[in-house]
Amino acid sequence: MRTLKTPMIAAFAAAAITAQTLAATAAELNILTWEGYAADKFISKFQTESGCKVTASYVGSNDDFAAKLAAGGGVYDIITPSLDTVPMMRLAGFVQAIDTAKVQGHDSIYPEFSKNSDFVAEGATWAVPLVWGSxxxxxxxxxxxxxxxxxxxxxxxxxxxxxxxxxxxxxxxxxxxxxxxxxxxxxxxxxxxxxxxxxxxxxxxxxxxxxxxxxxxxxxxxxxxxxxxxxxxxxxxxxxxxxxxxxxxxxxxxxxxxGWMDSMMLVKDTPNQDCAYKFMSFMQSADGQCGIAESTGYFPVNPKAVESCMSDELKKERQVNNIEFVKSLVMWQQxxxxxxxxxxxxxxxxxx
Structure with a gap:
């Protein structure tokens, strides 16, 4: 992974200095994410249990994350970029390091994902795996x-x-x-x-x-x-x-x-860290992992979380514990x- 900023990343980093000026309301969670990642069927349960109201905005491409954050990132608390976009978000200064001790279930994520060198850099963790697929x-x-x-x-x-x-x-x-x-x-x-x-x-x-x-x-x-x-x-x-x-x-x-893998990143200076960490933890639970898998058809990143909420047939279909399948793919890189x-x-x- 590069340590020097490209001209594009440097430009976004400059924009980020002024972008984080708006503040979301406490007890709210504003997510910039993909279709199906905030389906009411599982998000409603999170809202009830956490007391955090979720508002989701959607992207159609990974290129949208930087553009939207540079235009006014303070309206977002969590973003869910793909693996090949994570380094850019960090280098541009849009996100802050994550305290994984506050993310319940983090230890059960596939280490091939959670310990990826684009996620763990400069002595800190910058992203929490969410869902993956091909x-x-x-x-x-x-x-x-x-x-x-x-x-x-x-x-x-x-x-x-x-x-x-x-x-x-x-x-x-x-x-x-x-x-x-x-x-x-x-x-x-x-x-x-x-x-x-x-x-x-x-x-x-x-x-x-x-x-x-x-x-x-x-x-x-x-x-x-x-x-x-x-x-x-x-x-x-x-x-x-x-x-x-x-x-x-x-x-x-x-x-x-x-192959791709989307993750949760904490937007820099968000006032809603409590709700953000609650959401990251929820998405590593059975309700979160099976919920997003059902909504999208994609694959869970936390095999332990889906042990009781997926049938054996569905686990096979969604490549649960099949890391060899990951190795068969051309996994995205920046x-x-x-x-x-x-x-x-x-x-x-x-x-x-």
């Missing part, structure tokens, strides 16, 4: 003559206008793997140029870059899109539950699926040249 491909079997097995399906002219892709810099990771590059988080200038060219070439095939799981669900349910990358478990569940007369199926491409990756992705989106 990013696979999703498609309509009734629209394909044979089952696809490769990322190449996202670049197939035969499906022009029926392809979608997440509006996120991770599009670079997918394209890099398709082009045969293994160092997807440390691409050279020449490799990034090739990735950019391929994404620009792909652009006429794209129906829309989706910004949220809900948007992708609508695109597939309305038959606007037949294939896309997707957060494993969530979109397929939501589309198939609509019973539109067709089903969507997920698959892991031969170039591997991506790109070594984050500014360059964002520059490339923005250039792709700006291309005609």
């Amino acid at each position: 990013v696979s491909l999703i498609y309509r079997p009734d629209k394909f003559t044979s089952k696809p097995d490769s990322i190449s399906v996202l670049f197939d002219p035969a499906y022009k206008g029926k392809i979608s892709l997440w509006d996120d810099k991770s599009a670079i990771y997918w394209t890099a793997r398709y082009l045969g590059y293994n160092n997807v988080f440390d691409l050279t200038d020449e490799q990034l140029d090739a990735v950019k060219a391929k994404l620009v070439e792909q652009k006429p095939l794209i129906r829309k870059y989706w910004a949220s799981a809900g948007e992708l669900t609508e695109l597939m349910a309305n038959q606007e899109v037949y294939v896309s990358n997707a957060w494993t478990g969530l979109t397929s569940k939501d589309v198939n539950n609509l019973k539109k007369g067709f089903e969507v199926v997920e698959f892991t491409p031969k170039e591997k699926a991506e 790109p070594k040249r984050l500014d360059k990756y964002l520059e490339v992705w923005n250039a792709v989106k700006a291309a005609p």
Whole structure:
């Protein structure tokens, strides 16, 4: 992990000095998070037990966290960025160290996650794992003559206008793997140029870059899109539950699926630390871990917490205690040249 700030992180750090000026009301908890992470079914129980009123705001990309915090971070108490964004939040000064002794159940989290070098840095812990999963491909079997097995399906002219892709810099990771590059988080200038060219070439095939799981669900349910990358478990569940007369199926491409893990970080100078720590502890309990897993279809980070609230069949499906599955994924990392990756992705989106 780098110790020097990139120009982008330095800019955000400067903004953070003035951003933390607003204060949330005591006994409230304001979370900047993802869809499904604050579902009423389990959040209502937390509110009743803790006396803390939860207000959730949502992001569609990890790039949203820095932008929203720089614009006025004091309105948030907890953020839930992905693994590849955690270092940036710390280096930009948006968050403060966490006292893990105040987080009940922290010792039962997979150590592969809780002791990650991006989480434990400078002699302190900066994030508490929340939930994890993979990013696979999703498609309509009734629209394909044979089952696809490769990322190449996202670049197939035969499906022009029926392809979608997440509006996120991770599009670079997918394209890099398709082009045969293994160092997807440390691409050279020449490799990034090739990735950019391929994404620009792909652009006429794209129906829309989706910004949220809900948007992708609508695109597939309305038959606007037949294939896309997707957060494993969530979109397929939501589309198939609509019973539109067709089903969507997920698959892991031969170039591997991506892996991610979202965590809870404490926004710097929040006045609501008591509620924040209560929430972090709740999310390591059976109610929290099974609640978010049920809401999203994702995987729990605390195997002990789900021992009694998940069936053996569901534990197998959600990869409980299957660390080998983690090792099979291309787990997200912060790109070594984050500014360059964002520059490339923005250039792709700006291309005609």
